[in-house]
Structures are given as structure tokens and as C-alpha cells.
Amino acid sequence: MTTSQLDQLLNERAGNDQEIVDVDEPVVKLVIFRLGEQHFAFAGANITEVLPGEEAVHYLPGMPASVEGVMNVRGDIESVIRLDDLLQLTTNTNQSKAENSTILLGRTKAMHSGLRVDQLLDVVDLPESQLKAPPEALPEHLKPYVTSLFNFNNLAITLLDLDAVFTAWLAGQG
């Protein structure tokens, strides 16, 4: 049987379909927040829940200063910690808690805990191509935790590795 023009055309179209390239860039979900005067983000995969800052946090004696306390999350105990000391930030804790603060529930293989942040800015899907490698000039104390930098609404955001943050905290830093 000879090939008709229609067959030929359909074959060409089928070939074209196979050549279609997915132009969607890979994206990464990020939770962007402010701590003190600086802006950071965690990978969304590590943040399981965002809770209002007014949630009751109960002071727990006998803990390092970075432990704000514990909270009751659906009957379970969840700690709430601050990263200011670990990241060497200066924050007016009382003021930030009273205003826009939020508690992010973070989870990694090492541990899980609430994290008090001063303001949740956004949760976004960012193309991976917009993530830039951290510069050499990055402060030494941040280098273990920073995976990349990016711009968001004209703000320079530092993407933190929550696993590295929690591992350092467990090791007694902050």
C-alpha cells in the first residue's frame, strides 16, 4: 500500500508531537520570612504548617534561651525555638512577638520544632534558575546554613538549609 499524503502529514505531526519540549522550568516551593531586619526562606518541603504567632507558647524552665517554650498542637507537645542566636541576629523579641510574628512548624530527619519568625512574607513557587549561589563574602557564621540567594519583591532573600540549622542547634549552637 502506498503512503498517501495524509499519512505522511499525520506521521510528520506525530513526530512533531514527540519533539515538543516541556518549557516549564523546575520550581521549588519556598517559605519566605523576616527575622529581625533580614529576610530568609526555608524550602517548603521542610515546613509542614504555619501557625499564627498568637498561639499560646508555654515557657519551659531548664531550657536554653533559644527555646521560647512548648505549645499544644492537637494534643502533642511541640517546641518553639528562635534562631536569632544561631544566625547571630539582633531582634527585639517582645516587639516582634506582639506584632506580625508567625510560627513555622519545621521538620527534618534530625528533629521537628516550631520556629518563631518575625513576619511571614509569602509562600512561593520559584524557578530554580533564580536561585544564585551564595557569594564568597557571605558572613562566616551563615555559611553552614545558606544554600543560595534570590530576589523577591526587590528583597534579597537568603535560603537556609533547615537540616543544617537543626543539626547545629542540636549540637548546642544557638
Added chain:
Amino acid sequence: MIKQLTVVLFCHQNQWFAFEASLVKGQGSCSFYDPKALLLPFNQFLNQSTAKDKAQQTTHWLRLAAQSTDAKPWLLGIASEAELIELPAEQIHTLPPHLLARRTFPALQAVAWYQQRLVSIIDARVLQGLAHPWLASVTPDASQAE
């Protein structure tokens, strides 16, 4: 299966603490206590005290079960009268492992919710161990002088 735990509950500096009741042998007012026993303020264990605190905030004492017969007698000074309560088992939680790892007060064993308040459950056996250095270094007479 244990459904509830009897504990001795007390308030100290606006924080609630409890011991498993079986590890507490008695309580009383600081107006009346055995002069042979050392009185160690609870603040001292929490590393929160000043000499002024010790004098002002210890109004009652608890006698914890002794771990060994040769241990010096001592009383735990607390800032309020303790009460005996039943804590439902489902309200008692072990500390998350990362808090156990970072705690600065080793006798802190667990936490519980009681009347919408957080209760820190203290291991009386560990507290006994923490008292040993003070018991070894302080004579009863010195304690009375404070």
C-alpha cells in the same frame, strides 16, 4: 495500662512543677522543719536563684524519698504549698528528644497539661543526685545561717 499518675503539684515563680507522688515522703511549712535537715531551695536546682530569692521565696518544703540510707537528710524548699492531684495519662508527654538533649535542668523528665497549664514533671531521683554536691559541701549549721 496506667490511666493516671498521682503527682505532687506545686507552683514556683509562676511555673508549675510536679513530682511523682510515690517519690515524695512529706511536706510542711518552713516555719516548722527538722533543724537537722538541710533546706535546699528549688531555685538552686534551676540555677535561677540569688541569696535574696532563697530567703524570700521558700515557704514550704518537700521531703523526697531518699536514694540511699547513708544520704544526708535534706528538704526541698518551694514557694507554695503542694497539692496531690491525679494526672490523666493522656495528658502526660515525654519531652521531644531535641529538648531532652538540650535541657539545662537534667531532672526535667516530662511535661503535662493540667487545667490548660503546662506542668514540668521533675524526676525526684535525679534531683537527689543533683543535691549530692551541695550536701557534701554544706554543713547543717551553714544552711541554718542562710
